[in-house]
Amino acid sequence: MARDDEIGDQEQSSIAEQRREQIIAAAVTLFSERGYFQTTIEDISNAIGVGKGLIYRYFKDKNDVLLSALCSVLRGNQQENSMQQLSTSGPIATLRKILANSCAMAHENTEAVILAYRSTKDLMPKQRRQVKDIELGIARDIELCLDACISAGLMRPLDVRIMAFQYIMLGHTWALKHWALRNNYSMESFLAEGERLLLLPFLTAAGRRKLAAENKKRQTLAGEKKAAPPKQSGRAPR
Amino acid sequence: MARDDEIGDQEQSSIAEQRREQIIAAAVTLFSERGYFQTTIEDISNAIGVGKGLIYRYFKDKNDVLLSALCSVLRGNQQENSMQQLSTSGPIATLRKILANSCAMAHENTEAVILAYRSTKDLMPKQRRQVKDIELGIARDIELCLDACISAGLMRPLDVRIMAFQYIMLGHTWALKHWALRNNYSMESFLAEGERLLLLPFLTAAGRRKLAAENKKRQTLAGEKKAAPPKQSGRAPR
DNA sequence: CATGCCTGACTGACCAGTCAGTCAGGTTTT
DNA sequence: AAAACCTGACTGACTGGTCAGTCAGGCATG
Numbered sequence: 047m048a049r050d051d052e053i054g055d056q057e058q059s060s061i062a063e064q065r066r067e068q069i070i071a072a073a074v075t076l077f078s079e080r081g082y083f084q085t086t087i088e089d090i091s092n093a094i095g096v097g098k099g100l101i102y103r104y105f106k107d108k109n110d111v112l113l114s115a116l117c118s119v120l121r122g123n124q125q126e127n128s129m130q131q132l133s134t135s136g137p138i139a140t141l142r143k144i145l146a147n148s149c150a151m152a153h154e155n156t157e158a159v160i161l162a163y164r165s166t167k168d169l170m171p172k173q174r175r176q177v178k179d180i181e182l183g184i185a186r187d188i189e190l191c192l193d194a195c196i197s198a199g200l201m202r203p204l205d206v207r208i209m210a211f212q213y214i215m216l217g218h219t220w221a222l223k224h225w226a227l228r229n230n231y232s233m234e235s236f237l238a239e240g241e242r243l244l245l246l247p248f249l250t251a252a253g254r255r256k257l258a259a260e261n262k263k264r265q266t267l268a269g270e271k272k273a274a275p276p277k278q279s280g281r282a283p284r
Numbered sequence: 285m286a287r288d289d290e291i292g293d294q295e296q297s298s299i300a301e302q303r304r305e306q307i308i309a310a311a312v313t314l315f316s317e318r319g320y321f322q323t324t325i326e327d328i329s330n331a332i333g334v335g336k337g338l339i340y341r342y343f344k345d346k347n348d349v350l351l352s353a354l355c356s357v358l359r360g361n362q363q364e365n366s367m368q369q370l371s372t373s374g375p376i377a378t379l380r381k382i383l384a385n386s387c388a389m390a391h392e393n394t395e396a397v398i399l400a401y402r403s404t405k406d407l408m409p410k411q412r413r414q415v416k417d418i419e420l421g422i423a424r425d426i427e428l429c430l431d432a433c434i435s436a437g438l439m440r441p442l443d444v445r446i447m448a449f450q451y452i453m454l455g456h457t458w459a460l461k462h463w464a465l466r467n468n469y470s471m472e473s474f475l476a477e478g479e480r481l482l483l484l485p486f487l488t489a490a491g492r493r494k495l496a497a498e499n500k501k502r503q504t505l506a507g508e509k510k511a512a513p514p515k516q517s518g519r520a521p522r
Numbered sequence: 523c524a525t526g527c528c529t530g531a532c533t534g535a536c537c538a539g540t541c542a543g544t545c546a547g548g549t550t551t552t
Numbered sequence: 553a554a555a556a557c558c559t560g561a562c563t564g565a566c567t568g569g570t571c572a573g574t575c576a577g578g579c580a581t582g
Contacts, residue, residue, distance in 0.1 A: 062561095081405060083321035086537060097563040099540080108538065163401045163460070167319060178463055185464065207468060208477045211461055219453050222401070225416055226423065230445060239446045247485035324571060335529040337574080346572065 066104050066114075068094050073115040078157035082112055082165045112165060113173045119158040120180045122151065124187075137194040138201075138256055141213075141245060144188055148217030149237045159221035185210045200253035209244070216240045304342050304352075306332050311353040316395035320350055320403045350403060351411045357396040358418045360389065375432040376439075376494055379451075379483060382426055386455030387475045397459035423448045438491035447482070454478045 072093040076085045087108055091098045105111045152159050166177050188210035195201035220227065220236055227236060249257060310331040314323045325346055329336045343349045390397050404415055426448035433439035458465065458474055465474060487495060 065561095084406075087539080088537080098538095099564070100562055102539070103561075160405070164405060165402075167398070167402060168322075182464060204480070205477045208465075208474065209481065211457060211464070212481060215453055215457050215461075219449060223449055223453075226420060226449070227446075236446065239443045242442070243447065243450060243482075325573085326571080336572095337530070338528055340573070341527080 062104070065100075069101060069104055069111065070114050070118050073111050074119060074158055074161070077112065077115055077165060078161045082168050087111075109168070109170065109173070113169055113176070116162055116166060116169070116177050117180065119155065119162055120177060120184075122155065122158070124180060124184050135260070136200075136256060137191055137198060138245075138249075138253060139260055140191050141188075141195060142241065144191065144213060145216060145240055145244065146237060148213065149220050149233055149240065152217035152221040153233045156221045156224055159218055163218075163222065181214070185214060188213050195253065200250060200256055201248050202250055204248055209248075212244055216244060300342070303338075307339060307342055307349065308352050308356050311349050312357060312396055312399070315350065315353055315403060316399045320406050325349075347406075347408065347411070351407055351414070354400055354404060354407070354415050355418065357393065357400055358415060358422075360393065360396070373498070374438075374494060375429055375436060376483075376487075376491060377498055378429050379433060380479065382429065382451060383454060383478055383482065384475060386451065387458050387471055387478065390455035390459040391471045394459045394462055397456055401456075401460065419452070423452060426451050433491065438488060438494055439486050440488055442486055447486075450482055454482060 069090065072090050073085075076089055076093060079085075080089075087101050088098045090111070091101050101111065105114065162177075166174060169177065185207070189206045192201065192204075192206040192209055196203055196206070220233065231239075246254075246257075307328065310328050311323075314327055314331060317323075318327075325339050326336045328349070329339050339349065343352065400415075404412060407415065423445070427444045430439065430442075430444040430447055434441055434444070458471065469477075484492075484495075
């Protein structure tokens with residue numbers, strides 16, 4: 047039915063691989079909305095208009111669907127990060143990009159982030175390990191970047207492991223506490239305040255100079271593309 | 285069977301109220317361990333050595349048990365905080381106490397914190413509101429304390445709402461990411477680094493003086509009770 | 523014997539996972 | 553080119569099992 051009209055942006059060729067992706071996509075949506083245990087395999091198969099039995103051609107069992115869904119979610123933002131990890135711009139720019147990506151990702155996939163916190167424990171221990179290793183990988187990347195800033199004299203020495211998790215948690219907080227924050231902040235203002243809390247205070251004089259220079263450059267370079275660099279946070283009225 | 289031998293430390297008089305507490309305690313433990321959907325009502329009743337039907341004398345249905353369990357968990361640390369909110373010592377000391385309580389609570393009730401993140405969505409919308417209101421109350425308390433610090437000139441102005449959630453999330457992070465942090469940090473070293481990230485950088489000169497004075501006083505006052513005030517974080521080897 | 527705490531067998535709904543069977547498309551044979 | 557044959561993706565009725573919630577009856581106490 048709707049098989050041929052939505053391919054084209056997919057790089058995966060194999061038709062079987064496409065089905066797999068399709069199932070995972072539906073699973074992420076449904077698990078996010080209703081939770082793992084309140085979603086039946088039939089819900090998933092109905093969502094993509096196939097029979098129940100077909101799911102079991104592609105996945106061992108329901109738990110296997112969950113594992114794939116969670117991995118897909120987690121890898122979603124790991125990729126975005128590591129792509130630009132040792133980017134051409136300096137380590138401070140990279141750090142900012144990490145914060146920005148983390149928030150943007152949490153903004154667009156709020157439900158998926160929540161799903162990860164909700165359902166990781168429903169996996170078997172070995173699968174849980176797998177999911178955690180992905181997150182550790184993300185943390186490691188951030189640590190490297192922080193280390194780079196510190197040894198370049200741009201940032202004061204600090205515990206990079208804990209700071210890395212603070213960086214990760216900034217985006218997660220935006221997703222997990224959206225019910226308390228969304229009314230009062232835009233994602234941009236939240237991110238700006240995040241930088242003010244997790245980046246600015248730890249820069250050395252040199253680091254601050256670098257940051258200012260980057261801001262200036264970006265301002266001139268981008269011209270009028272965006273009015274002003276985020277400066278004031280949108281504090282809530284009440 | 286095991287009905288009479290474990291009462292006595294309970295201050296609640298009504299025998300019915302005691303049963304309720306007993307059920308909630310068992311529910312918190314079991315839900316934490318296995319999750320809401322993988323815990324049966326019979327599991328709970330067996331855990332306290334009563335029949336299944338009895339649970340329904342005290343709770344409308346299984347969901348009602350979950351609500352009570354979650355509220356019990358959340359109220360656990362709200363109380364501890366607000367007790368000392370407008371404490372006799374200054375607002376900075378209070379702020380530190382909030383961080384310390386948050387971490388200590390997360391340390392002792394790791395599973396319960398995780399439970400809250402896992403299962404709040406399994407409540408009905410109205411009940412969910414209830415749980416969130418409790419957390420908003422906690423945030424409000426912290427905001428007040430931050431405001432007090434700022435208007436006393438001890439802390440530089442910042443967005444107190446977001447900072448309040450950073451404070452809450454510090455403890456939650458200790459619980460949620462314990463699998464990555466517990467090997468490398470003691471709760472004390474984590475807390476110390478937390479202060480270094482979320483308190484110290486935002487103090488004014490006056491604030492830092494105040495903090496130093498408090499540390500000194502506590503050091504002399506407590507004598508040799510504890511060797512040194514936390515100074516170096518225990519960064520991990522690998 | 524009456525009151526009320528308590529029990530656990532029972533019911534009905536629900537669902538993961540299975541499997542015999544269908545059918546559209548391709549390949550070989552005539 | 554037509555007929556016979558094959559393949560494997562796909563279906564959905566079915567099974568076996570689980571569990572929330574009920575209720576008739578048990579037991580203890582006053």
